[in-house]
Amino acid sequence: MTKEELVSLYVDGGLSLSGVAKRIGSTTTTVQRNMIRLGIPRRKDGGMSGINNPSWGKPKSQAQKDKISSSLTGRFIGEKSCHWKGGRISRAGYVYVHSPNHPQANASGYVCEHWLVAEKALGHYLPTGAVVHHINGVRSDNGNTNLVICENNSYHRFLHGRLTRLFLDGYCLVKDDCPQFKEEE
């Protein structure tokens, strides 16, 4: 399939990926792969987005833009968000706590709970580059006794080397399963 073919069916013709696939006797996956290869941007199908929206392609006046922007500003952030869960959320197994004034807070004002627990035990902020290791590998288990503060990642690696060794030699019955270490590998 050529770029011209895909552009005329998908972009100009407004067909869906599966529609294009059917038309040229291919599969949706192949069409999608070729679109990426040929640099044809993906449109959000369905609903009123993209070319399905009656105002598609029509320029917005500055007044319209200001109206949209002011109606969105500050609306869905923090406690005002419909997703507000009391300042504690879970992402990829980790627990995050809303602490917007913390130096390590992400763009939404959240910090990993294990990081905060370690700092509380320590009595001050952890230095940049520190790693907090979960002994039992359970990302949400942030009890004091499950956490080990590593001053940097080389100590963290050293710790894992020792743990793996102990397991292989039969001195430790639990296989090392620290989520943070796996993600870095």
Ligand SMILES: [Zn+2]
């Ligand atoms: Zn670890």
